Amino acid sequence: MSYLLRRIGFYAFTAWAAITINFFLPRAIPGDPVQSLIARAQGQLSTDAIQSLYILFGLDDEQSLVSQYFEYWGQLLSGDLGLSFTFFPSPVSDVIADSLPWTLALVGFTTVISFLLGTALGVVAGWWRGTWADLLMPVTTFLSSIPYFWLGLIAITLFADQGGAFPSSGGYDPGVVPGWDLDFIGSAIHHSLLPAITILITSMSGWVLSMRNMMLTVAAEDYITVAHAKGLSQRRVMVSYAARNALLPNVSAFALSLGLIVGGTLLVEIVFSYPGIGFQLFSAVGAKDYPLIQGIFLIITLSVLVANLVADLVYLLLDPRTRKEG
Amino acid sequence: MSGEPVLDIRGLSVDYGLGDAAVHAVRDVSLTLHRGEVLGLAGESGSGKSTLAYGMLRLLPPPGVVRSGQVFYHPGDDEPVELMSLSAKRLRRFRWAEVAIVFQGAMNSLNPVHTVATQLTDVIAAHEPRTTPAARRARAVELLTLVGINADRLGSFPHQLSGGMRQRVMIAMALALEPRVVVMDEPTTALDVVMQRQILAKLVELRERIGFSVLFITHDLSLLVEFSDRIAIMYGGRIVEDAPAGQLYRDSLHPYSDGLLHSFPALRGPRRELTGIPGSPPDLRAMPSGCAFHPRCPKAFDPCAERTPTLLAPDGREDQNRTVACWLHTADRAMT
Secondary structure, X not given: OHHHHHHHHHHHHHHHHHHHHHHHHHHHOOOOXXXXXXXXXXOXXXXXXXXXXXXXXXXXOOOOHHHHHHHHHHHHHOOOOOEOOOOOOOEHHHHHHHHXXXXXXXXXXXXXXXXXXXXXXXXXHHHOOOOHHHHHHXXXXXXXXXXXXXXXXXXXXXXXXXXXXXXXXXXXOOOOOOOOOHHHHHHHHHHHHHHHHHHHHHHHXXXXXXXXXXXXXXXXXXXXXXXXXXXXXXXXXXXXXXXXXXXXXXXXXHHHHHHHHHHHOHHHHHHOOOOOHHHHHHHHHHXXXXXXXXXXXXXXXXXXXXXXXXXXXXXXXXXXXXXXXX | OOOOEEEEEEEEEEEEOOHHHOEEEEEEEEEEEEOOOEEEEEOOOOOOHHHHHHXXXXXXXXXXXXXXXXXXXXXOOOOOEEHHHXXXXXXXXXXXXXXXXXXXXXXXXXXXXXXXXXHHHHHHHHHOOOOOHHHHHHHHHHHHHHOOOOHHHOOOOHHHOOHHHHHHHHHHHHOOOOOOEEEEEOOOOOOOHHHHHHHHHHHHHHHHHHOOEEEEXXXXXXXXXXXXXXXXXXXXOEEEEEEEHHHHHHOXXXXXXXXXXXXXXXXXXXOOOOOOOOOOOOOOOOOOOOOOOHHHOOOOOHHHHOOOOOOEOOOOOHHHOOEEOOHHHHHHHHHO
16 A cells, blocks of 8 residues: 555656646746737737736736746646637637547547557467467568558548548538537547547557567466466466466556557647647647647646556556555 | 386487477487386486476477477376377376476466466366365365465465475475376475475475375485485486486496586585586587597596497396496497
8 A cells, every 4th residue: 555655646746746847838938928929919909908918827927936836726726727829718628628538539449449459469479479370470560660640641542532431630520519419429430430540550560569579478487387287278378377467568558558648649630630639739839829738738747647647556456566565 | 116107208309499400408218207206307407307307298388399209108097198199188188187297496487466376276177177166275275284384375476475485385286186296397496405305305295195206307416315216317318327316326337427426415424525527518409429428427438439328227237227328337238
């Protein structure tokens, strides 16, 4: 238990550091967001308006940095991430809440599927080394070396352009009203199929390769020979002895990849103009929408931290050696 | 102690690799383990002791291959079984139920992610699928008690046990199905001397109580002199001498056995000079011609470099139930 508490303490500290950096970063960038807003308004803002904008963005010169910092924390804890420029005056938290589900559904789902499929294939490929299963290796090595955005472009050209079977952009048909009904869900799935398959093909190979390598390492362990000598069935030795041990590093890699779901597949969302958080970040950078960038960074950082914590917990569950005696 | 044979190895040869690049690790070895006997197999590192044991049970990981030879297992009342020609399914049923192994390196022989209980019961479940989980667990408790481990250790993971305990768990596991033969591959190498003693004493006691045969593989000849009935000495993939333990200790015939015996001090009896063996073990890829030991042998003479001696009863001692592969002792018959 003390191990767990120490880990949680460590993550709390990291989260604090990340949030603090997130506070200072925009203040360190030359030119502040208000200046760029003024530039956009082309001098049509009065001094009063400018001053209230500064206060609105928490950049009030009359306030000390320390009190700004505490105010920032206060807003953060009440879920207030400021107002977005591009979607002015809607708050950043609303913009993120709109786009986050798209990314979670598309990338989250494909990450899980790709991990499960890839790991299973890796187990088989590692166990039956030296047989036809070796044919899998050149294929996966080739696939894992393809950049997924490039594969996405190819997929759009082949299947989406000029009356192809799949849409090339967006998250759902423009004519459909978002809601929990069949029309909308069907349309969303239809739109996500192509990007999902693209991610799946390129990311699965990594799991296959790493799982196969771990299987080969574990297969040389003494306890595998013991398991064979005990006359256990092939399946039991493969699953309960070899794969069970080979899985450990893959599981922690998987938990880390869960953290990258939120920000990791930016390019796929750009290629498919998918209304997820990566696409949002891309447009926010283009529009110099500092509050939105800041907010998305914060979400990405926190999700990576949470994923790390999950990785620790899962490891604790799977590997008895990490459990400390009470 | 020369009852009927229980395990009979005939002309076994094991290679690593195939074709011309193959390394011949075990060369034409014949060895018989009798009922209730402790047969010691000694030799330097790389002499092929472990390869022989794994080879005869078809447990060699690639690139190890059994090139030729037969291994007969005598179940007592039934027809003997030839292991090399056994189907995969029958081999799986044969393993552990008839011949169990205690492996070298107690540290890595247990699966780190499963409890002791799981690893003790899964072998029972695999061979006796009709037993209930409760019965298997009871059997596991019984086995642990047998090797002197408290039953509350059942739920422990391997890393929570000391090295000696782990090795005792392995011994308990080996006895789970009451096999007739237990192969011990350097079972005490990783342990300190006190623990070695305890484990071996436990083993001797269990063997007297349960009555299995032991093939004991080690590089530590002093252990064998004390614990085994017969000793076979291996060098360069061949057996060079096979004799009752007492005879071998008092009156070894092969110069290599003699060298091994003079590599450790005796605790009792007259003082002997420690000499050791000059040179280093042969390179298996480029074995010397004739007797593999001749470049290091203090007594080498004409035929040694040219012709390989065969394992025969020594001249003038045909009645002593021992064999040796050396021109010094088998010159008359092997030369013709």
